[in-house]
Amino acid sequence: MPNLLILGAGGFGHMIYENAQATRQFDRIAMLDDAAKEPAVIGKLVDYKALRREYPCAVAAFGNNKMRVHWVEKLLEADFVVPTIIHPxxxxxxxxxxxxxxxxxxxxxxxxxxxxxxxxxxxxxxxxxxxxxxxxxxxxxxxxxxxxxxxxxxxxxxxxxxxxxxxRRRIDGVGTRELEDALYAFGFGNQCSYVRPFGAGHINETYAVYMPAEGGKDELRYVMQRVNKHVFKNPGEVMANIFGVTEYLRGIIRENGGDPDRETLSYIKTKSGENYFEDTQGQPWRCYNFIPDSVCYQSVETPEQFYQSARSFGRFLKQLDGYPADTLYETIPKFHDTEDRLANFERALERDVKNRARTCKKEIDFVLARRADCSVLMEQLRSGSLPLRVTHNDTKLNNILFDAATGKGLCIIDLDTIMPGLALNDYGDSIRFGATRAAEDEPDLAKVHFDLELFEAYTCGYLEAAGDVLTPAEKEYLPWGAKLITLECGIRFLTDYLQGDDYFKTQYSTHNLVRCRTQFKLVEEMEQAFGRMQAIVKKYS
The missing domain is CATH 2.160.10.10 (Hexapeptide repeat proteins)
Structure with a gap:
């Protein structure tokens, strides 16, 4: 074992002497000090270089912080080994x-x-x-x-x-105390490199959270969202549904030989173990892991892409077939109750609080002419002909992550509206959004058309993935699901327009009105093609 030289023989020096002895790492231990006279002190501080060969290890045991570092540097310059002394x-x-x-x-x-x-x-x-x-x-x-x-x-x-x-440290991209608090609540504040706005959703405020990675680069690792409490009035129930379903899906995916870290979202609890964080304004924040090497599309680009999306949502329905739907909270009551949506519209029309009814008479008449249609699926549900299932309730193409390498559907996202519901509503919402080449807010209706080729691609993929869990009645009413969810969405846009745009994010004053017009154009064309839609469903059933 080597010998150790301790510079400084005051009270602190003697503490280090005893600690060094306790480590049993050194053969002999001696001290240097300019004033102390005792057996262990073998010279003055100035003698340290002369003793390096006999005492190759040395430490500076001075209570003054600057003096201690000064002597550590001098010892290193003189080629001493300067060890750390750690008491056992x-x-x-x-x-x-x-x-x-x-x-x-x-x-x-x-x-x-x-x-x-x-x-x-x-x-x-x-x-x-x-x-x-x-x-x-x-x-x-x-x-x-x-x-x-x-x-x-x-x-x-x-x-x-x-x-x-x-x-707290400054984090690039953080402009509010609420976002900063949320980052620290989930444990990212001290490492986070920067955040930036993320996604194109209408409802929640979403941020990409970048963290340091190997090689000095930053990587997108988490997605942070402030949930719109005006829409989701009980965030605890929303998050209970999400955690219950995603944890269940992880087990099913693992049993089927899949990768649960890529094929379902993994939500993160706060450092205190809560499902979400509530900021000083009473607004809820939640966080989940970002899935790398995935892409999200805002509109359908090819029939194959739409087919893959259908398989994703069909697989999602099938994976959750064993989940008890009645244990889920109805976080937005009557969300796809078309009769209730009609009633809300009629109430908004009667009140006309923004004096906008005069600007949309044609659209109002379109809804009123289809009052009876709004009860078709609700009557089937009440009679027991259609079962209640765990449904996503917002099955747009941009709520699927696709594998960037294979182009196949990978993971269903945006799970706020996971609730008990009808499979037909999920199917219909996908058709509403994807079986057209036009954007949801396309102002030129001449560009808005219902595409039967895309309808067939989706129906084929959906029935391939979920067909054996769907009842004959569910298959029979699939075309009704497509038509009614499109009508319902148009009613919702029109209702929000009449009420002053409280629900959906808008970029200009008639944005919701433009949106409702695209939906009603699709409904018209679905009505014209209804027999062909039924034939396509029968072909793949």
């Missing part, structure tokens, strides 16, 4: 990094991924929690606590018994 009773994580000439005293704790610079002192009973950084020469006093993610500056002394809390 201390607890030091194997992932901690401790600089030359630092001391960890009796019963001190240095936790996971903590970094100590050179010449630091963690005194008896002190705790330096995980991911903290203690810079050169700092002294963490007796029984003090440095909390996780703190940074202690060079030569600073943390007084005995003091508790140091981490100061």
């Amino acid at each position: 009773s201390a607890v030091v994580s194997p992932s901690a990094v401790i600089g030359a000439g630092s001391f960890v005293m009796q019963r001190a704790v240095v936790n996971t991924h903590t970094v100590l610079g050179k010449g630091c002192l963690v005194n008896c009973g002190a705790i330096v929690d995980h991911d903290a950084v203690v810079e050169d020469g700092a002294h963490i006093g007796l029984g003090s606590v440095v909390k996780a993610n703190c940074r202690i500056g060079a030569w600073r002394k943390v007084e005995a018994g003091e508790v140091i809390f981490a100061a």
Whole structure:
């Protein structure tokens, strides 16, 4: 074992002498001091270089922080090995990094991924929690606590018994205290590189969260959302549904040999174990893992793409066939109750609080002429002909992630509206959104057409993936599902327009009116093609 030279023979020097003995790492231990006279002191400080061959290891045991670091640097320059001295009773994580000439005293704790610079002192009973950084020469006093993610500056002394809390760092892209609080609530605040707005949803406020990755780059790792509490009035129920369904899906996917980390969303609890975080404004935030090497499309580009989306939603329905739908909360009551949507529309029309009814008489008449249609599926549900299932209730193409390499549907996203419902509504919403080449808010109706080729592609894929769990009655009413969900969506856009655009995000004053017109144009063309739609369903049933 090597010999150790301790520079400084005061009270602190003798503490280090005893600690060095306790480590049993050194053969002989001697001291240098300019004033002390005792057997262990074998010379003055100036003699340190002359003793390097006999004592290849040396430490600087000075209570003054700057002097301690000064001498550590001089010893290193003179080619001494400057070890760390850690008392056997201390607890030091194997992932901690401790600089030359630092001391960890009796019963001190240095936790996971903590970094100590050179010449630091963690005194008896002190705790330096995980991911903290203690810079050169700092002294963490007796029984003090440095909390996780703190940074202690060079030569600073943390007084005995003091508790140091981490100061928040500036994160690029964070413009509000609420977003900052949410990042810290989920445990990302101290590592997050930056955030940026993400996605194109109408309802929630969504951010991409970038974290440091290997090679000094940043990677998109999480998606953070502030949930629209005006729409989802009980976020606890929304998140209970989401956690229940996604955790169930992970088990089913694993049983079927799939990859649950890519084939379903994985939501993250807060550091306190909650399903979501509520900010100081009472708004809920939630977070899930981003799925890399995936793409999301805002509109259908090819029949094959639409076919793959159908297989995704059909598979989603089938995977959840065993999930008890009656245990889910109805987070938006009567969400796809077309009769109730009609009643809401008629109430908004009667009140006309924004004096807009005069601008949309044609659209109003379109709805009123189809009052009876709004009861078709609801009557079948009431009679028991159509079963209640776990449904997504917002099955647009842009709520699917596709595998970037294979082009196949990978994962269903945007699970806010997971509720008990009719499979026909999920099927119909996909047709409404995808069986047309036009955007949902295309102002030129001459460009808006119901595409039977896309309808057939989707119906084929959906029945291939989910066909054996659908009842004969469900298959029979699939065309009604397509027509009525499109009519219902148009009614919702028109109702929101009459009420002043409270629900959907809009970019201009007639945005919702434009949206409703595209839906009603599709309904008209579905009515004209209804017999052919029925024949296509029968072909693949």
